[in-house]
Amino acid sequence: MRIVALIKRIMLQLLRDKRTMALLFFAPLIVLTLMYFFFNGDNENPQLGVVGATEPLITALENASIDVISYKEADQQTILTDGLDGLLEIDGDGFQITLENNDPGTSRALLMQVTQAASMQGGAGATANINAEYIYGDEDTEFFDVLGPILVGFFVFFFVFLISGIGLLKERVSGTLERLLATPIRRWEIVLAYLTGFGIFAIIQTIIVVFYSIQVLDMVMVGQVWHVIVVNLLLALVALSLGILLSTFASSEFQMVQFIPIVVVPQIFFAGIIPLEGMADWLQNISRIMPLYYAADALKAIMYRGEGLADVTGNLLALAAFAAVFIFLNIIALKRYRKL
Amino acid sequence: MDNSISINKLSKAYGKTAVLNEVDLQIAGGEIFGLIGPSGSGKTTLVKMIVGIDSPSGGTVNVLGKRVPNLALLQDIGYMAQSDALYPELTGKENLSFFASLYKMKQAVLKERIAYAANLVQLTDELGKKVSAYSGGMKRRLSLAIALVHDPQILILDEPTVGIDPELRLSIWNELMLLKREQGKTIIVTTHVMDEAEKCDRIAMVREGGILAAGTPDELKAAYGVTDLEGVFLQAGRDAK
Numbered sequence: 001m002r003i004v005a006l007i008k009r010i011m012l013q014l015l016r017d018k019r020t021m022a023l024l025f026f027a028p029l030i031v032l033t034l035m036y037f038f039f040n041g042d043n044e045n046p047q048l049g050v051v052g053a054t055e056p057l058i059t060a061l062e063n064a065s066i067d068v069i070s071y072k073e074a075d076q077q078t079i080l081t082d083g084l085d086g087l088l089e090i091d092g093d094g095f096q097i098t099l100e101n102n103d104p105g106t107s108r109a110l111l112m113q114v115t116q117a118a119s120m121q122g123g124a125g126a127t128a129n130i131n132a133e134y135i136y137g138d139e140d141t142e143f144f145d146v147l148g149p150i151l152v153g154f155f156v157f158f159f160v161f162l163i164s165g166i167g168l169l170k171e172r173v174s175g176t177l178e179r180l181l182a183t184p185i186r187r188w189e190i191v192l193a194y195l196t197g198f199g200i201f202a203i204i205q206t207i208i209v210v211f212y213s214i215q216v217l218d219m220v221m222v223g224q225v226w227h228v229i230v231v232n233l234l235l236a237l238v239a240l241s242l243g244i245l246l247s248t249f250a251s252s253e254f255q256m257v258q259f260i261p262i263v264v265v266p267q268i269f270f271a272g273i274i275p276l277e278g279m280a281d282w283l284q285n286i287s288r289i290m291p292l293y294y295a296a297d298a299l300k301a302i303m304y305r306g307e308g309l310a311d312v313t314g315n316l317l318a319l320a321a322f323a324a325v326f327i328f329l330n331i332i333a334l335k336r337y338r339k340l
Numbered sequence: 341m342d343n344s345i346s347i348n349k350l351s352k353a354y355g356k357t358a359v360l361n362e363v364d365l366q367i368a369g370g371e372i373f374g375l376i377g378p379s380g381s382g383k384t385t386l387v388k389m390i391v392g393i394d395s396p397s398g399g400t401v402n403v404l405g406k407r408v409p410n411l412a413l414l415q416d417i418g419y420m421a422q423s424d425a426l427y428p429e430l431t432g433k434e435n436l437s438f439f440a441s442l443y444k445m446k447q448a449v450l451k452e453r454i455a456y457a458a459n460l461v462q463l464t465d466e467l468g469k470k471v472s473a474y475s476g477g478m479k480r481r482l483s484l485a486i487a488l489v490h491d492p493q494i495l496i497l498d499e500p501t502v503g504i505d506p507e508l509r510l511s512i513w514n515e516l517m518l519l520k521r522e523q524g525k526t527i528i529v530t531t532h533v534m535d536e537a538e539k540c541d542r543i544a545m546v547r548e549g550g551i552l553a554a555g556t557p558d559e560l561k562a563a564y565g566v567t568d569l570e571g572v573f574l575q576a577g578r579d580a581k
């Protein structure tokens with residue numbers, strides 16, 4: 001099988017290139033960790049006061065790295081005098097949480113963890129009954145929690161884009177692509193083999209990045225892990241096909257790097273780090289042609305709001321459409337070398 | 341003899357620069373055909389269009405009775421590019437077997453052919469080394485081995501002996517002669533070395549995208565009244581102006 005031979009060769013080449021492997025697998029983790037420390041200055045456990053909580057709920061909260069302090073009675077003043085991050089009051093079925101919200105990141109994480117713990121205790125119904133109040137700011141104050149899912153998507157996109165693009169570029173520059181086309185291989189076989197060969201590494205990278213973000217960096221994660229992986233894989237496929245496609249327009253590795261400020265950097269701004277709602281209409285429209293916008297939206301929905309794949313079908317379809325178009329254009333672009 | 345390769349009014353232009361200008365050429369089956377000319381004369385463009393990896397601006401190429409480009413035809417063509425198209429991260433053997441496995445071949449035959457091709461270019465002992473550790477000559481030899489690993493009927497070799505020492509060059513030429521004589525292969529070689537041109541059955545002088553003269557080395561020498569091919573080349577060049 002020609003495709004298998006090509007996939008094997010691509011993988012063997014990458015495996016031999018230790019530096020690229022390190023870039024692919026460890027660089028995202030290092031940058032993510034740095035970001036994590038930037039946005040989460042103190043690593044102390046959040047302090048939560050509780051009134052009227054059951055024993056299993058307290059255990060669940062403590063398991064989520066929350067320092068739980070039980071009160072018989074407490075109010076907003078207690079939060080401020082005792083330096084709590086939040087106060088959870090349980091009255092019958094209703095959950096009332098008051099968050100200090102001095103650091104929106106902490107509040108967000110705390111609310112998320114309480115929601116998780118509560119829904120584990122009382123099933124899905126309990127989630128709806130949580131009523132949050134804020135001493136400072138409101139529920140829209142959020143940063144790393146929203147940033148986290150976007151960053152996960154971004155790093156998958158960036159590194160896969162760069163490495164696959166340069167991979168095919170090397171093949172163009174060294175003349176091996178032309179040599180390949182002097183064999184009976186078909187153009188779509190080359191594109192498919194590239195997608196698969198690099199795709200396998202992209203899958204591994206995605207899994208590492210997602211697990212590291214959730215397990216080690218404690219990124220907010222309300223939804224299903226495999227949903228996150230599905231979204232990232234689709235995004236990786238877009239990055240792969242786009243990287244390969246753009247390498248057509250570069251004649252050296254340096255020129256490939258020049259695509260980063262044009263193709264990659266703008267996507268960060270349109271991915272939702274800066275709220276898009278307030279932007280001019282034409283700017284909002286631009287975001288519609290950015291693959292990362294759809295991926296970030298889906299990741300936010302899953303990781304932050306706990307939605308499922310069914311809720312982000314539109315985003316998934318958009319990503320799939322991007323990938324399909326790029327793959328098709330890739331097959332066309334190879335015509336430059338051989339018409340068949 | 342049937343015309344193994346038939347080129348009709350073949351033109352190629354990149355933008356406004358014409359590289360080939362209505363070239364007509366017939367190459368018979370079972371001959372060693374030399375394309376002689378200085379660099380930039382259009383030799384490489386011409387052979388690429390015979391292989392089918394560059395598309396002509398005008399005219400046609402037919403190989404073994406089939407119009408180029410043709411995927412099935414590529415099974416019968418062995419191409420050695422001017423620049424060594426090899427994967428430096430892989431060993432010589434991995435390079436050879438990768439290219440070999442892109443062709444239709446039985447597994448047993450494939451192994452045999454890899455051993456044969458490596459032996460032919462005297463690389464058997466170096467096959468386990470990574471290509472990044474190869475010398476220029478070794479890379480050239482490996483490229484040649486790759487071109488003939490799938491036992492093609494037609495070999496198209498773009499400057500096959502550049503950077504190869506005289507002794508090995510001689511042995512490669514002997515082998516090409518043998519491939520022609522015993523297996524009836526058609527071999528197209530581009531070169532700018534005149535003593536290699538002497539070894540070809542027929543040659544074509546390529547210059548500025550056109551063919552100045554074609555024929556056997558002796559015919560050409562007689563036609564221009566000179567004693568060596570260098571003379572033919574100079575004379576033909578002057579006549580063209």
